[in-house]
Amino acid sequence: MYSSKKAPIEDLTDQDKLESIQYHFYKIMEALGLDLDDESLKKTPERVAKMYVNEVFRGLNEKNFPKISFFDNSTNYKDMILVDNITMFSYCEHHFVPFFGKVAVAYMPKDRVIGLSKINRIVQFIASKPQIQEKLTVEIGQKLSELLKTDDVAVFIEATHLCVASRGVRDEKSVTKTNFFSGKFLKDKMRTRFINALGK
Incomplete structure (x- = not known):
């Protein structure tokens, strides 16, 4: 044992x-x-x-967290910034087999904005450890909120799980979708704008 x-x-x-x-x-x-x-x-x-x-599993070591570049929001841009189709690979903590798919992240900037490629790197780092998709979704949202100093963050993940596709029920066509909303994205209007922008 x-x-x-x-x-x-x-x-x-x-x-x-x-x-x-x-x-x-x-x-x-x-x-x-x-x-x-x-x-x-x-x-x-x-x-x-x-x-x-x-x-x-490099995401288990915080020393591997990517270096992040921020810029002053000098244009005073206040609308939604959306980064879609971010490639994500992670591992199910129940069976240690991969799940993978696409991530979309949006935020409403305040005093600063982040380099766009850094959002991809943050997603990929957080994904690089054993976990469930629900936890991954929430952690991405919370980390971006912390780094960007804004509550206005939305995350959408659509993923295929090999623990479903390659074993057990062996359903290779099913996908799992999860969301994270905080701040202004908790309101119906902003949440709908985000979802519509994804074409979902």
Whole structure:
């Protein structure tokens, strides 16, 4: 049996994590009866460890948070800024298989605006860890509200979940849609403008 006690992850270096994941993934493959001397498989534990730590779960380490550029709202722009069709890949925390799709983010600026590509980077960073889509949606909205110093934020995510498409019910066509609204976007008029702008 495994223990649910949380490890002191803050004490682990990236190298510690790589070695631990590599060892434990080796044991998983061994338990499955795979030939770990096979040329195609023998480096798989190492490859998986590097993928987890350096790529798909890099969002677990706040040191990897992207550098953000802000600009004074010198034009005094007060209307909605919408960034649509942001590519998102994440992992379901229930089965550790991917879910992926598109994210749309909108906000009403106050004293400052953010570099547009930085919104994509923030979404991709937050997505890079095991989680459920609902949590991802809320975290993106809350982080942007915090960074932009505005309550007026909206987030929409439409995603395909491989835990649904590749196992269990095996429905490859279903998608899951989630929303986050705060500030002015809680009002029907602004929420409708946001949804209409997405063509949903």
